[in-house]
Amino acid sequence: MANPSQYATEHHDQFLQELISFLKIPSVSTQPERKNDVRKAAEWLRERCIQVGMSRVELFETEGHPIVYAEWLGAGADKPTVLVYGHYDVQPAQKDDGWDTDDPFVPEIRDGNIIARGATDDKGQLFLHLKAFEAFMKTTGAFPVNIKILLEGEEEDSSRNLPAFLKQHRELLDADLALISDTAMFNANIPAIPYGLRGLLICELIVEGPKNDLHSGMYGGAVANPIHVLSRILASMHDDYGRVTVEGFYDDVRELSSDERAQLARIPYGEEELRKETGVSASWGDTQYTIVERMGARPTIDMTSFKGGLLGDGIKNIIPQKAWGHLTCRLVPYQNPHKIFELLQKHIERHSPPSVKVTLKKYSADEAVLIDPRVAPMQKAVDAFKAVYREEPLFTLVGGSIPIVKWLVDDFNIPVVLMGFGLPDDNLHGPNEKFSIEQFRLGIQTLIKYYESLAE
Template sequence: MEAIREVETYLAQARDALLEELKELLSIPSVSALSEHRGDVRRAAEWIAEKLRSAGFEHVELMETGGHPLVYGDWLHADGKPTVLVYGHYDVQPVDPLELWESPPFSPTVRGNKLYARGASDDKGPTFLHIAVLTAMLKVHGRLPVNVKFCIEGEEEVGSAHLHSFLERTRDKFQADLVLISDTTLVGPNQPAVVYGLRGLAAAQIDVRTAASDLHSGLYGGAVPNAAQAVAQIVASFHRPDGTVAVEGFYDRVRPLTEAEREEFAKLGHDEDELKRSLDLADLWGEPGYTALERMCARPTLEVNGIWGGFQGEGTKTVIPCEAHVKITCRLVPDQDPQEILDLVERHVQKHAPKGARVTFVRQDGGKPYVAPYDHPALQLAAQAYEHAYGQKAVFTRMGGSIPVVETFSTLLHIPIVMMGFSLNDENFHAPNEHFSLDNFDKGLRTLTYYYHQLPAAMDGH
């Protein structure tokens, strides 16, 4: 514990300097989705690479992926100790609508013990915590208690478009004993959570066509099919009145929640009435037999994300639309496969398409779900590390969202993935006024210091 205290003391004394370094990184507009920021994205990668080099990491390079570069670096001198692959991303979301920002998105500003900037919470801030802690260990002790490799990418916000194929080609370089990721959230301001599962994703667009053009409703009404009505009928067929998905075979491969998992969800004390109030909802909705939290985190869904067709303008236009469209996504759980689910949904759509509707089913993004064995010592140590810093026992939970790279790492490297986040759900990532709690900045440094130091003992013999 003395080694941990020495590093924590160093980090506390260097806190202001560390914040200034993070502000430097946050000031780089590394928006991966916009071509005009391509140079800025590379500049952020170079900034991180230089930080790793100056800290004493070796083999630091910008690896070309076919898109934005990936930052690699390593320190591999802890003989006989575990190797940790640290994953993060330095790219950020676009900032629109700009007028809703209270301070410029790339001029990092502290207000009320929160650091405001695009990327502060997702994911530059949490990624920087790892760099800061490992750098401090090298400065204080001249070595690390574990071996470390960095994989910090620049395309997470555009779906990690090139990462899977890149890692397939280079997997030997990234082989490790576990992956450590800080791109998830805490349950609350002082309630740490070890995320051991993520839902997968399957997405599609359904295009419906009827006549060659829109038709006059007075001349043709009652005799020809209506594309907007056809889409509405298809959408209505997706769910039963009780909220379950009506697609045949949709639940066939769903791995049931264990009693232990349901007990962990119950410990979170989720208030469904408060959820309704906070979202201004008259009522909740969804699959019966599960709590709202279980449905949001650990049960599969089919959601309509957008629906359009026909006349949208002011007033009335007496027209029968000849085309209409709907976008859907399914959140998936183990052991559902995205392509199999899309097969089932496409079959359902074709079966329920009304007479006269020509349907095209266009497959889009997908990613497999992931669940780790949360009794693994690397995950159990994460809970202990949180408790060390927060003074609060961590809970184990699944997250309703998807991080496609997690399943990629699991499939290619066959090692456990430990997800230790420090962000909060209300920190406006992907929205104006994104921010990062400086309380979690400080506690995150302590959490990771404990984790890296204690990992060799936790993994001994595993």
């Protein structure tokens, strides 16, 4: 009889076809018109959890989208319990965004990649755990450890209903460690294990001027243009070297130790890699820090959307009634997002003329998180990656945010291991998102090794 690794190899094509069917579901959590599709994705996962042999599978309703929960606790009380987290919702996508495929939700296989929205973030990566579980159950009839799986449908919408669920079901979710696959490696040959994630503050900045749109010929020069004001406010937040100029913004920033800087310096990523990956002509930002440090260990302020005036095609010669957009801050350990919000408010007030009304609204606020890389579950992840990739992974700081990590570390007091298999050029959140088919294969093999090691 085949062992789990052999089973996964023999059923690779079948696993891939199942993933394709999952990716066809447009589970965009932030678009109300996709509500039924998000539920369809949850129901699809529920059926797959049943099929692979989970002993308990439930769909929990929330005020938003449902949460999928599954468990298998047959390993016994002497074995650890692992809580696996993933999210089945995805970012919005349409062909006009720049997709080379006919439809972002009709997966295509090209150049060794599966191209579709959610391929790497996070449908493809969460699916690895179900297939690793299946490989054990089909070959040995049991799993090495106890496992609980929590799959949410609102991660791309700030996980707004997850905190209440975690609090309400604290005993149900009790575990010895949490395992998440929603990050990326440095390249196809060098694995990465994050030991920190940046926090995230999301705001909406609104500038209101006249009571309605005005003719720019009649009122230009006499009435402040909200687009101009919003632009000036945004420009005031950085100096010419990319440093944030909001007073107090850096006060609580955790500085890297010399050992950390040396570790991050080993990461094979610099100017050339950034240019190739993003298509920009040069990097930007505070040159006192390396690109890797800027991307994971330093805080940022970015405007992620900007609206005002005529939003459709054509020309409309007006002074618009308002201009608005979304402002996000990626924060590092020890920065309090609520304090940063107050600092932003004060800065904006100082740079706003009396001729307009400026409002800053806070949508979500999540702190950064640090994980001790020396704990046993992290070191076992190192060994699992080495066994499959034949290369020792590097510990890194990740610029993105996964809200549940902070909650699990602080409230559940358990280590969280981030074992991601995406690649830097997977274009998550962008057009032509992809997941390497080879990474899909190796990811399952690595998780099989990891789960085996946890039982030892």
